Amino acid sequence: CSYSISGSFRVVSLPRNQVVNLPRNRWSVYHGIRWSISANSPHFHWSESSRAHNWIDVSKLLEDSNNLYFVQNAIIDIIDTFHLEENCDLVIGLGYEGNIISSKASIKYNIPYTSLPYSYRYSDHHDYEKKLNFSNDNGAFKTVMIVTDVVNDGRTLRKLIKEHESAFFEKVERIIVLSLFYTGHEELSTVTLNNPLYEDNDYNVSNIEYYSIKQLRVEKCPFGKDYREECLIYKDQLSCVHLFYDERNP
Numbered sequence: 293c294s295y296s297i298s299g300s301f302r303v304v305s306l307p308r309n310q311v312v313n314l315p316r317n318r319w320s321v322y323h324g325i326r327w328s329i330s331a332n333s334p335h336f337h338w339s340e341s342s343r344a345h346n347w348i349d350v351s352k353l354l355e356d357s358n359n360l361y362f363v364q365n366a367i368i369d370i371i372d373t374f375h376l377e378e379n380c381d382l383v384i385g386l387g388y389e390g391n392i393i394s395s396k397a398s399i400k401y402n403i404p405y406t407s408l409p410y411s412y413r414y415s416d417h418h419d420y421e422k423k424l425n426f427s428n429d430n431g432a433f434k435t436v437m438i439v440t441d442v443v444n445d446g447r448t449l450r451k452l453i454k455e456h457e458s459a460f461f462e463k464v465e466r467i468i469v470l471s472l473f474y475t476g477h478e479e480l481s482t483v484t485l486n487n488p489l490y491e492d493n494d495y496n497v498s499n500i501e502y503y504s505i506k507q508l509r510v511e512k513c514p515f516g517k518d519y520r521e522e523c524l525i526y527k528d529q530l531s532c533v534h535l536f537y538d539e540r541n542p
Contacts, residue, residue: 350389350441350472363472364396366505367439374503376468377401381433382426384408386440386452393472394439403437408457410448424460431463443471443504447494454495467500474504 354360371377383398385391385407398405406425426433438449449469453461461467 354389354392360392363393366472367393367470368397368400370470370503370505371397371401371437376437376470376503377403380435380437380468382406382436384424384436384438386410386438386449389441389472390439393441394470397439408452424457426460428460428463433460433464435466435468436461436464437468437470439470441471442473442475443469443502444475446500446502449500450495450497453497453500465499467497469500469502471502471504472506474502474507475509476507 354363377397380401380403383394383403383405385394385405387408387410391407395405397403404426408424440449443449446469453467
């Protein structure tokens with residue numbers, strides 16, 4: 293469905309899974325800062341199913357205080373527009389960037405807050421950095437909001453929920469995922485992103501709602517599971533390949 297909010301927002305998506313264009317005054321700010329987003333050209337691999345030939349350096353974007361202020365307020369705009377703060381029991385900043393852009397919202401709405409590393413980087417962190425600072429044994433946390441910089445196919449989120457923090461999320465009824473960018477080629481949809489791409493090491497999670505500030509298209513790797521043998525850049529090392537996960541533990 294498509295509808296307008298206050299004459300300046302436009303939302304084009306399914307009712308529970310939204311990609312939001314910012315108000316025009318802030319959107320002009322986005323166009324002003326877009327050139328500070330570094331588009332990197334080598335190969336970037338986050339998992340077996342998440343591979344791209346270029347990417348956005350969000351951490352570089354956030355180094356500028358004006359950009360950071362804009363992004364934090366954009367996150368709050370989404371929360372206010374869809375009243376996501378209502379009955380929200382916990383905010384989780386996912387990854388370095390998610391931790392930075394979500395903290396202001398947690399303070400504004402006075403919601404308990406914690407952070408976690410990306411699931412594909414768990415091996416880079418100490419044990420105490422990889423655990424939530426909250427227990428959900430009594431089911432007190434029924435609605436949890438996860439804020440991150442980029443969502444692609446949702447696979448790393450499903451791995452976090454079902455593998456790394458399964459005990460905590462077992463009693464969570466509603467998971468809200470709020471991202472700065474959505475880079476998937478499909479329409480942002482719970483059904484689409486919850487469809488396992490690699491069933492041998494993926495999970496099906498049916499209680500996630502996705503919200504994103506802006507959809508950006510990046511050049512996805514066109515190869516399937518045979519990319520190691522078929523991709524000339526990967527096979528013959530024609531360009532740098534950044535691996536953000538342990539291939540022994542995909």
